[in-house]
Amino acid sequence: MTRYRLVFLGFGNVGQALAQLLLRKRAELLSLYDLDFSVTGIATGRHGSAIDPDGLDLQAALEIVQSGRSLESISKQPSVSGVEFIQACPGDVCFENTPVNYQSGEPAISHLKAALQAGMQAITANKGPVVHAYRELTDLAAQMNRRFYFESTVMDGAPIFSLFRGALPGAELRSFRGVLNSTTNLILTRMETGAQFADAVAYAQQIGIAETDPSGDVDGWDAAIKVAALVTVLMGIPLLPGQVDRTGIGALTLADIQAAKQANQRWKLVCSAKRQDNQVVAQVKPELIPASSPLYAVEGTSSIIEFKTDVLGPLSIVEANPGPDTTAYGLFADFLNAVAARS
Numbered sequence: 001m002t003r004y005r006l007v008f009l010g011f012g013n014v015g016q017a018l019a020q021l022l023l024r025k026r027a028e029l030l031s032l033y034d035l036d037f038s039v040t041g042i043a044t045g046r047h048g049s050a051i052d053p054d055g056l057d058l059q060a061a062l063e064i065v066q067s068g069r070s071l072e073s074i075s076k077q078p079s080v081s082g083v084e085f086i087q088a089c090p091g092d093v094c095f096e097n098t099p100v101n102y103q104s105g106e107p108a109i110s111h112l113k114a115a116l117q118a119g120m121q122a123i124t125a126n127k128g129p130v131v132h133a134y135r136e137l138t139d140l141a142a143q144m145n146r147r148f149y150f151e152s153t154v155m156d157g158a159p160i161f162s163l164f165r166g167a168l169p170g171a172e173l174r175s176f177r178g179v180l181n182s183t184t185n186l187i188l189t190r191m192e193t194g195a196q197f198a199d200a201v202a203y204a205q206q207i208g209i210a211e212t213d214p215s216g217d218v219d220g221w222d223a224a225i226k227v228a229a230l231v232t233v234l235m236g237i238p239l240l241p242g243q244v245d246r247t248g249i250g251a252l253t254l255a256d257i258q259a260a261k262q263a264n265q266r267w268k269l270v271c272s273a274k275r276q277d278n279q280v281v282a283q284v285k286p287e288l289i290p291a292s293s294p295l296y297a298v299e300g301t302s303s304i305i306e307f308k309t310d311v312l313g314p315l316s317i318v319e320a321n322p323g324p325d326t327t328a329y330g331l332f333a334d335f336l337n338a339v340a341a342r343s
């Protein structure tokens with residue numbers, strides 16, 4: 001039996017959902033994969049950090065953070081943060097789930113570098129490091145005989161990056177098109193039933209999908225960083241979110257949406273990219289979608305992507321009702337794939 005020491009950097013919605021999934025799957029991990037785990041470190045922004053080389057009580061850590069208290073009470077070592085925290089934690093796998101920084105990808109890039117340098121697998125749901133440091137982190141991982149995996153960054157737990165890495169060897173991605181931002185899709189779906197834009201945004205905030213400042217979603221930044229991540233990794237063309245031709249949904253009116261409905265059409269915030277010679281044309285913009293398109297049927301927080309490659313006909317993946325639990329599965333799958341790839 002192999003025991004992996006796990007380190008959590010960020011213990012919010014996603015980090016906690018991953019902890020719960022690991023606890024739920026513990027017996028299966030043991031029986032099917034002959035592996036077990038201990039969590040040697042958890043760091044947060046405002047809820048302190050805890051390190052115990054012998055393994056923290058993960059259930060107790062969940063209860064502490066959920067009740068708003070600090071993790072310091074269960075730590076066996078003095079409080080440290082960031083790179084210092086990683087260096088102080090004995091670990092085999094680092095899960096980096098801190099908030100995304102669209103502009104620079106920091107401090108997540110430094111966290112992941114420190115984890116790889118310390119010999120850990122580096123796994124994240126954070127899109128920043130993928131668009132700002134994909135090559136650097138992948139090269140460092142190869143040098144250290146470890147993996148930098150990030151399945152959950154686009155379409156949560158649905159297999160996108162691992163699909164091309166594993167199931168589609170030698171396939172060249174020529175273009176993709178999809179609905180990749182849950183918040184805007186939910187807002188547009190609510191407006192189809194007559195809700196005003198502000199009320200639809202408020203609803204998305206109330207159910208915990210949209211942030212207090214919803215501009216990252218509404219203005220298309222979240223969609224653009226996902227397009228940039230897909231182009232960078234799957235097309236091999238480095239692309240930053242600012243290089244994506246981006247229009248958000250802010251200019252769409254209730255009248256536009258109702259008129260589309262009358263014509264049996266729907267407005268969707270469409271993410272797309274197409275390879276042209278050695279360049280790429282990448283866009284995020286609202287489009288009128290006819291009922292005959294697979295994008296038409298994707299409602300609420302669900303998402304879809306359609307790939308065109310040089311080897312298959314159009315290939316689509318639809319993910320219904322994603323959330324922190326499905327994001328957690330993407331991280332869990334990355335963990336198993338990374339440790340399997342190591343042996």
Ligand SMILES: NC(=O)c1ccc[n+]([C@@H]2O[C@H](COP(=O)([O-])OP(=O)(O)OC[C@H]3O[C@@H](n4cnc5c(N)ncnc54)[C@H](OP(=O)(O)O)[C@@H]3O)[C@@H](O)[C@H]2O)c1
Nearest residue numbers: 010011012013014044045046047098099100125126323324
């Ligand atoms: N939510 C989803 O379903 C989803 C889906 C795909 C990708 N993601 C990505 O996953 C990441 C985490 O999302 P989330 O929803 O879990 O966010 P969240 O609920 O806001 O949690 C963020 C966590 O990071 C901690 N943190 C903030 N700054 C830190 C720092 N400098 N060092 C260590 N910890 C720090 C926060 O601590 P405090 O709370 O104590 O400040 C909190 O524990 C983000 O990059 C997000 O874009 C999320």
